[in-house]
Amino acid sequence: MGLEIIVMIKQVPDSSEVVIDPVTFTLNRGAARNVINPADENAIEQALLIKDKNPGTNITVITMGPPFAETALLDCMSRGVDRAILVTDRAFAGADTYPTGLTLAATITKIGKFDIIYAGEESTDSSTGHVGPGVAEFLGIEQASYTSNSWAEDGYVFAERQLEDGVETIKMEPPCLITVLTNANMPREATLRKKIDAMKKGIETWTLANIDLQPDWVGLKGSPTVVKSMRTINEKKREGKKFNVDEMDKFVDELVEKGILTFGVD
Amino acid sequence: MAGLINAEKPSNIDDYKNVMVFLEARDGKIKKPGLEMISVGASMAHKVNEMLIGITFGESVGSMVKEAGEYGCDRVIGYESPDLKDFRTLPYATLLSDLILELKPNILLIPATRNGRDLASRIAVRSRTGVTADCTELDIDPNGRILQARRPTYGESTLAEILCKSHRPQMATARPGIFPVPERKKDAKYESEARKAKIKKEFMKKEIVDFKPKTTVDLTSAKYIVSGGLGLGKASGFKLIQELADEIGAYVGASRPTVDLGWIGKDHQVGQTGQSVRPKVYIACGISGKAQHLMGMKLSENIISINTDPDAEINSISDYIINADLYEVLPKLVEAIRKKKSEFEMQSSNKKAEEKPVKENIEEKKEKKPPQ
Numbered sequence: 049m050g051l052e053i054i055v056m057i058k059q060v061p062d063s064s065e066v067v068i069d070p071v072t073f074t075l076n077r078g079a080a081r082n083v084i085n086p087a088d089e090n091a092i093e094q095a096l097l098i099k100d101k102n103p104g105t106n107i108t109v110i111t112m113g114p115p116f117a118e119t120a121l122l123d124c125m126s127r128g129v130d131r132a133i134l135v136t137d138r139a140f141a142g143a144d145t146y147p148t149g150l151t152l153a154a155t156i157t158k159i160g161k162f163d164i165i166y167a168g169e170e171s172t173d174s175s176t177g178h179v180g181p182g183v184a185e186f187l188g189i190e191q192a193s194y195t196s197n198s199w200a201e202d203g204y205v206f207a208e209r210q211l212e213d214g215v216e217t218i219k220m221e222p223p224c225l226i227t228v229l230t231n232a233n234m235p236r237e238a239t240l241r242k243k244i245d246a247m248k249k250g251i252e253t254w255t256l257a258n259i260d261l262q263p264d265w266v267g268l269k270g271s272p273t274v275v276k277s278m279r280t281i282n283e284k285k286r287e288g289k290k291f292n293v294d295e296m297d298k299f300v301d302e303l304v305e306k307g308i309l310t311f312g313v314d
Numbered sequence: 315m316a317g318l319i320n321a322e323k324p325s326n327i328d329d330y331k332n333v334m335v336f337l338e339a340r341d342g343k344i345k346k347p348g349l350e351m352i353s354v355g356a357s358m359a360h361k362v363n364e365m366l367i368g369i370t371f372g373e374s375v376g377s378m379v380k381e382a383g384e385y386g387c388d389r390v391i392g393y394e395s396p397d398l399k400d401f402r403t404l405p406y407a408t409l410l411s412d413l414i415l416e417l418k419p420n421i422l423l424i425p426a427t428r429n430g431r432d433l434a435s436r437i438a439v440r441s442r443t444g445v446t447a448d449c450t451e452l453d454i455d456p457n458g459r460i461l462q463a464r465r466p467t468y469g470e471s472t473l474a475e476i477l478c479k480s481h482r483p484q485m486a487t488a489r490p491g492i493f494p495v496p497e498r499k500k501d502a503k504y505e506s507e508a509r510k511a512k513i514k515k516e517f518m519k520k521e522i523v524d525f526k527p528k529t530t531v532d533l534t535s536a537k538y539i540v541s542g543g544l545g546l547g548k549a550s551g552f553k554l555i556q557e558l559a560d561e562i563g564a565y566v567g568a569s570r571p572t573v574d575l576g577w578i579g580k581d582h583q584v585g586q587t588g589q590s591v592r593p594k595v596y597i598a599c600g601i602s603g604k605a606q607h608l609m610g611m612k613l614s615e616n617i618i619s620i621n622t623d624p625d626a627e628i629n630s631i632s633d634y635i636i637n638a639d640l641y642e643v644l645p646k647l648v649e650a651i652r653k654k655k656s657e658f659e660m661q662s663s664n665k666k667a668e669e670k671p672v673k674e675n676i677e678e679k680k681e682k683k684p685p686q
């Protein structure tokens with residue numbers, strides 16, 4: 049039986065291209081390409097795996113972002129996603145996790161029926177992991193966060209959560225929301241055929257007017273938190289003292305003298 | 315449930331008082347990240363003459379309530395029910411947000427563990443407030459009792475201070491392994507209360523059908539880490555890494571490609587998509603130090619790099635550099651450490667032999683002291 053799946057994705061600067069200054073440790077995002085947030089690629093793949101097993105499944109991908117986030121959505125469609133919606137509006141700018149979750153939940157409410165919502169565990173640029181469970185709360189549905197695998201069976205949804213102290217297998221009734229771990233699976237490549245289909249089909253663009261929220265509920269105005277200041281984390285000055293391979297005794301002496309190695313006394 | 319509602323500002327902000335901490339537990343014991351909330355929570359609460367209120371959930375909470383009080387909570391509330399044995403989002407979120415309505419805490423802290431974050435996201439939305447994730451510094455500004463929540467961003471390069479001035483409670487999750495576990499005091503004074511919880515059936519629909527405990531390598535609280543990278547050349551290279559680790563009581567870390575190649579388990583991975591560590595000593599063997607790896611370890615107190623490339627990026631943040639083949643260095647290093655350790659053992663056994671008679675002498679003298 050087919051399921052209705054919604055995947056929430058975010059476009060982020062490619063962290064492998066983001067250059068960190070080795071002296072100041074500040075980040076130069078300017079040059080970086082925009083890509084799909086890595087965990088969201090795994091969320092897309094998880095949705096596609098469910099579709100592979102459950103013919104008739106429909107996948108809709110949504111993102112709240114600037115107009116150029118369209119590329120990320122087209123990329124998803126080229127991998128086999130059926131429908132893509134870009135929710136974009138000047139009013140959304142500067143949103144923290146609360147209005148982001150609200151905007152996405154309102155979008156999903158407008159889309160209507162769904163069985164599973166997928167999100168990434170967290171985004172590389174804001175790395176809170178709050179947006180997924182926040183959406184579940186706005187919609188009043190169950191959730192399973194930090195999952196490495198999930199599947200649909202006998203009308204239930206199962207998910208494996210990776211916790212610090214163990215692996216938990218969850219059984220839920222749809223509708224529910226699942227967040228997917230980075231590296232949970234191997235995201236498939238786009239195919240040329242699907243790419244052409246995606247270009248033909250195109251994506252839908254929605255604005256604030258489509259989702260029935262008030263302008264001061266979203267974006268910066270709707271954000272409870274403000275960033276007061278940023279400071280570079282003061283790095284310890286590192287000497288880079290050299291020892292050669294024949295000086296290991298001397299090296300260990302120094303480590304012990306400086307209290308760096310204590311052999312379990314501390 | 316929240317419904318599609320905006321982050322509403324409460325009109326009675328001044329009614330919100332005290333610091334509340336959620337003490338995550340498993341099997342009737344508060345876990346370390348929960349205890350860490352007590353030290354930072356207490357120091358903020360006491361700075362503005364308020365109370366630290368600890369909250370804990372479980373099948374039975376008697377011993378946890380005691381634990382929380384003795385570790386430094388001024389007031390402890392424990393909710394008990396067979397339905398609270400394991401962490402489940404909806405029952406936990408519902409009880410905790412009802413308690414927020416009842417007690418109106420100014421600040422709510424939750425450990426930034428996976429279950430902690432799962433919970434915090436929902437509480438924030440339900441309480442229509444903001445939450446700052448994964449903080450490494452927390453303080454309170456006595457003026458207006460504003461929480462100053464600081465968290466690393468942009469790959470640990472900057473620290474952002476985030477405020478939530480006009481919504482309550484001010485929420486933060488705190489990164490495990492950063493704040494100290496307070497000292498436990500058997501004679502601590504605290505108020506405590508165990509409440510029987512009644513959980514609605516509809517909140518218990520999510521079933522935990524299986525739990526497999528794992529003895530994971532929790533690198534985040536490791537004091538010593540020896541890490542291997544692609545420079546090992548082959549999976550068996552990790553034997554050498556393990557040998558050094560055993561010698562100094564360290565955990566084994568790894569760069570991502572070694573994990574991707576299946577040389578070692580994913581839970582050893584350090585970096586942006588692995589664990590963020592800050593041990594006392596980090597020994598990087600055959601690791602180039604690409605940005606994504608550095609993000610996860612550059613806050614280590616002491617960094618030692620063993621690498622054949624004198625220009626490896628990791629060297630620029632290393633305290634010690636050994637510019638040579640790790641297959642030559644590691645056996646020699648292990649050997650030197652063994653030698654040093656045996657010197658230590660000899661010294662301390664000599665010391666013990668010397669100490670004894672001295673002690674006896676002192677006691678003898680005491681005894682011989684004439685009564686006054």
Ligand SMILES: Cc1cc2nc3c(=O)[nH]c(=O)nc-3n(C[C@H](O)[C@H](O)[C@H](O)COP(=O)(O)OP(=O)(O)OC[C@H]3O[C@@H](n4cnc5c(N)ncnc54)[C@H](O)[C@@H]3O)c2cc1C
Pocket residue numbers: 063064086542543544545546568569570571572583584585586587588589599600601602603604605606607610620621622623626638639640641
């Ligand atoms: C989105 C994203 C996320 C990522 N997340 C992570 C992450 O979490 N963690 C992570 O580690 N990486 C991560 N990476 C990968 C990262 O960019 C690097 O590719 C990786 O860290 C390099 O691993 P390495 O240092 O082991 O290998 P290499 O870069 O190949 O370095 C091997 C080093 O070994 C040295 N060497 C070779 N032979 C010897 C020898 N015999 N003795 C001593 N030294 C020797 C070489 O000089 C070299 O410096 C991520 C990448 C991306 C794109």
Ligand SMILES: Nc1ncnc2c1ncn2[C@@H]1O[C@H](COP(=O)(O)O)[C@@H](O)[C@H]1O
Pocket residue numbers: 056057058085087088091110111112113145148152166167168169170171172174175176177178179180
């Ligand atoms: N603007 C957005 N549009 C769509 N999905 C988002 C957006 N921001 C965050 N998400 C989803 O929420 C997850 C967690 O993001 P974060 O809370 O920012 O760490 C991401 O992996 C996405 O799946």
